[in-house]
Amino acid sequence: MLLIHCPYCQEERPELEFRNAGEAHVERPRNIAEISDDEFEKFFFIRTNPKGVAYERWRHIHGCGRFFNAVRDTVSDKFVTTYKAGEPRVDVARDADGIVRTKGAAQ
Numbered sequence: 001m002l003l004i005h006c007p008y009c010q011e012e013r014p015e016l017e018f019r020n021a022g023e024a025h026v027e028r029p030r031n032i033a034e035i036s037d038d039e040f041e042k043f044f045f046i047r048t049n050p051k052g053v054a055y056e057r058w059r060h061i062h063g064c065g066r067f068f069n070a071v072r073d074t075v076s077d078k079f080v081t082t083y084k085a086g087e088p089r090v091d092v093a094r095d096a097d098g099i100v101r102t103k104g105a106a107q
């Protein structure tokens, strides 16, 4: 079973306790009533959906209930790291062995 680290509970818990909540770091427009239909479509519907490194929101639905961000390699389906909501995007890179790791981390 896949284990996911909750950055609030500071524990790895089974994936069944979590729910994916879409792409992370999607900023809501400040003037949403004034933007065009095309701009609203881009904000509301258009997502990157990359093959490789994906930044996602997750919720520890059967634990603390809080939202957090995760970096996941969609090719290997492995979580690279998780971090609290509101924290800056974590930089990652794919190493020569094909594994995605956080930059500067010795993992």
Ligand SMILES: [Zn+2]
Residues within 6 Å of the ligand: 006, 007, 008, 009, 010, 060, 063, 064, 065, 066
């Ligand atoms: Zn939690």
